[in-house]
Amino acid sequence: MSDNHLLSSKSAPHSDVEHIKKRSNYLRGSLAETLENVITGSIPEDDNRLMKFHGSYMQDDRDLRNERQKQKLEPAYQFMLRVRAAGGVVTPDQWLMMDRIAQKYANGTIRLTTRQSFQLHGVIKWNMKSTIKEVNDAMLSTLAACGDVNRNVMCNPNPYQSDIHGEVYAWAGRISNHLDPRTRAYHEIWLDGEKVIDSHDNDQEQEPIYGPVYLPRKFKIGMAVPPSNDVDVFSQDLGYIAIIEDGRLKGFNVTVGGGMGMSHGDPKTYPQVAKVIGFCLPEQVVDVAEKTVTIQRDYGDRAVRKHARFKYTIDDRGIEWFINELHDRLGWKLEEARPYHFDDNGDRYGWVKGSNGKWHFTLFIQNGRVKDEENFRLMTGLREIAKIHTGDFRLTPNQNLLIGNVSSQKKKKIEELIAEYGLTDGAHYSALRRNSMACVALPTCGLAMAESERYLPDLMDKIEPMLENAGLRDEEIVIRMTGCPNGCARPMLAEIAFIGKAPGKYNMYLGGGFAGQRLNKLYKENIGEEEILESLQPIVNQYALERQDGEHFGDFVIRAGYVKEVLSGQDFHS
Ligand code: SRM
Numbered sequence: 001m002s003d004n005h006l007l008s009s010k011s012a013p014h015s016d017v018e019h020i021k022k023r024s025n026y027l028r029g030s031l032a033e034t035l036e037n038v039i040t041g042s043i044p045e046d047d048n049r050l051m052k053f054h055g056s057y058m059q060d061d062r063d064l065r066n067e068r069q070k071q072k073l074e075p076a077y078q079f080m081l082r083v084r085a086a087g088g089v090v091t092p093d094q095w096l097m098m099d100r101i102a103q104k105y106a107n108g109t110i111r112l113t114t115r116q117s118f119q120l121h122g123v124i125k126w127n128m129k130s131t132i133k134e135v136n137d138a139m140l141s142t143l144a145a146c147g148d149v150n151r152n153v154m155c156n157p158n159p160y161q162s163d164i165h166g167e168v169y170a171w172a173g174r175i176s177n178h179l180d181p182r183t184r185a186y187h188e189i190w191l192d193g194e195k196v197i198d199s200h201d202n203d204q205e206q207e208p209i210y211g212p213v214y215l216p217r218k219f220k221i222g223m224a225v226p227p228s229n230d231v232d233v234f235s236q237d238l239g240y241i242a243i244i245e246d247g248r249l250k251g252f253n254v255t256v257g258g259g260m261g262m263s264h265g266d267p268k269t270y271p272q273v274a275k276v277i278g279f280c281l282p283e284q285v286v287d288v289a290e291k292t293v294t295i296q297r298d299y300g301d302r303a304v305r306k307h308a309r310f311k312y313t314i315d316d317r318g319i320e321w322f323i324n325e326l327h328d329r330l331g332w333k334l335e336e337a338r339p340y341h342f343d344d345n346g347d348r349y350g351w352v353k354g355s356n357g358k359w360h361f362t363l364f365i366q367n368g369r370v371k372d373e374e375n376f377r378l379m380t381g382l383r384e385i386a387k388i389h390t391g392d393f394r395l396t397p398n399q400n401l402l403i404g405n406v407s408s409q410k411k412k413k414i415e416e417l418i419a420e421y422g423l424t425d426g427a428h429y430s431a432l433r434r435n436s437m438a439c440v441a442l443p444t445c446g447l448a449m450a451e452s453e454r455y456l457p458d459l460m461d462k463i464e465p466m467l468e469n470a471g472l473r474d475e476e477i478v479i480r481m482t483g484c485p486n487g488c489a490r491p492m493l494a495e496i497a498f499i500g501k502a503p504g505k506y507n508m509y510l511g512g513g514f515a516g517q518r519l520n521k522l523y524k525e526n527i528g529e530e531e532i533l534e535s536l537q538p539i540v541n542q543y544a545l546e547r548q549d550g551e552h553f554g555d556f557v558i559r560a561g562y563v564k565e566v567l568s569g570q571d572f573h574s
């Protein structure tokens with residue numbers, strides 16, 4: 001490991017989390033004992049911090065919080081479990097397993113996330129071990145789904161769309177495997193693996209890339225295949241843009257320093273779009289990822305967690321500094337970045353025939369929630385499809401689901417099931433809804449300031465007639481909502497965004513780029529539904545009348561003077 005390790009933070013005392021990680025003996029802490037404690041359904045804060053690396057967060061049902069407090073009961077503690085699959089790919093058997101454990105151990109729903117993972121909510125402490133074991137028995141994992149490590153590597157969900165998609169997907173898998181934590185703690189705690197008594201003996205062997213204190217903060221990687229920017233490559237700490245010339249994958253442009261999270265009223269925190277720094281060959285992507293991660297490991301801020309993301313390391317030290325450091329560690333230089341073009345950052349719905357002759361159907365799943373409702377049995381429908389499907393399922397970066405690799409023989413039967421259960425490609429919705437995302441927020445997210453997933457569909461019901469009247473029903477506009485400024489649905493890149501401020505109140509942002517290339521800007525602060533609709537109405541009408549040929553909503557609001565164009569995250573608040 002480099003002598004520079006933890007160099008950045010020598011001057012300031014490290015945050016509590018750094019000490020917890022250091023003491024944890026490679027993420028063990030006292031988790032094994034804590035899980036055995038039958039007195040409480042909760043776990044101590046130190047173990048909760050470590051639990052994240054194992055793919056889980058302790059939460060409590062916020063809908064029940066006040067009532068339980070009145071009854072002098074401890075909060076209704078429960079756990080969220082995130083299940084990782086690089087590029088979001090699972091087999092029908094794995095889908096059926098997720099369905100089964102959602103019913104058996106969680107709240108009977110599955111959540112498809114904005115990073116192509118699964119989430120289960122409502123697992124109680126006593127069931128955590130069985131749940132994680134069953135996930136692993138099905139060859140999926142929760143390790144490193146959360147925590148200060150590299151997270152799920154995102155990639156276009158359809159490797160069969162073309163040979164190039166397949167190649168890029170394979171590289172995403174290699175990067176993901178290379179950056180997986182190596183600690184045996186996960187196996188010991190959850191899978192009854194053999195115990196390693198003192199792992200401090202050999203740091204290199206334990207965690208050759210991360211070392212004993214892992215990264216200063218979470219780290220995210222995404223790979224885009226133009227013209228689709230579905231992975232929102234500019235929101236990633238490290239991104240790769242496939243460069244296709246003469247129908248072949250030549251390599252990747254490398255992007256660094258994107259990120260969404262910020263805090264309301266704290267200009268030292270801001271969302272940032274990544275910068276394109278050069279080009280590398282396909283076989284160099286793993287090396288670039290490893291060296292970039294080690295630079296963040298050595299220079300990221302370990303004192304102030306709010307300032308610990310890679311985007312701040314780069315903005316504080318300068319992009320030239322980073323490029324030099326990267327070249328030094330690589331021992332070779334990136335080439336000059338090559339031209340590329342993105343059309344959009346949405347999903348492509350409906351049937352597509354792939355290069356392998358098989359069929360792929362992308363379903364619209366509103367805000368990624370898979371559940372059964374009285375008149376819409378989505379979860380049952382998908383279960384029935386999984387029972388006969390011989391291809392795979394693929395989670396998309398926009399919280400949707402692709403039924404992949406359907407043979408011509410099976411297509412008819414799957415179409416019948418899609419029709420029988422009313423599953424949809426979203427064609428009967430407005431293009432705005434088809435381009436919408438909302439984060440989980442209430443009742444499970446402990447950081448939510450306002451509703452998101454449970455509210456956006458209602459708000460959409462009210463915005464859609466406005467669009468219909470203006471003749472904009474089929475106009476593709478990207479809208480996103482989150483319950484707080486952490487940015488889990490990447491709202492700062494949307495053309496219209498609502499970010500929770502307080503119950504029923506949102507900050508409204510306008511002017512993101514349609515292809516996810518530009519941040520938006522605050523338009524109205526702390527407004528409720530009435531004011532949201534009143535604010536949108538004149539803009540929508542003016543857009544309908546005055547937009548230029550092919551002009552996207554986000555570009556129009558800037559040209560019409562509603563908001564200023566944001567060129568860098570450092571200007572986001574100004
Ligand atoms: Fe996120 C924290 C949900 C994608 C930025 N995120 C959380 C937690 C775990 C809340 C907490 O810390 O207690 C949320 C759990 C809610 C719940 O009840 O399930 C949560 N994040 C999600 C998911 C499930 C949202 C969704 O609706 O799909 C996404 C899971 C992704 C995955 O499968 O790995 C999710 N989170 C994101 C993204 C989007 C992305 O990665 O493409 C971002 C913005 C990009 C970025 O990281 O810059 C994001 N989440 C955050 C942050 C702010 C980080 C920061 O830089 O400040 C937090 C809070 C934190 O880390 O302290 C956070």
Ligand code: SF4
Nearest residue numbers: 439445448483484488
């Ligand atoms: Fe929770 Fe905020 Fe993320 Fe929404 S954006 S899931 S409210 S942390």
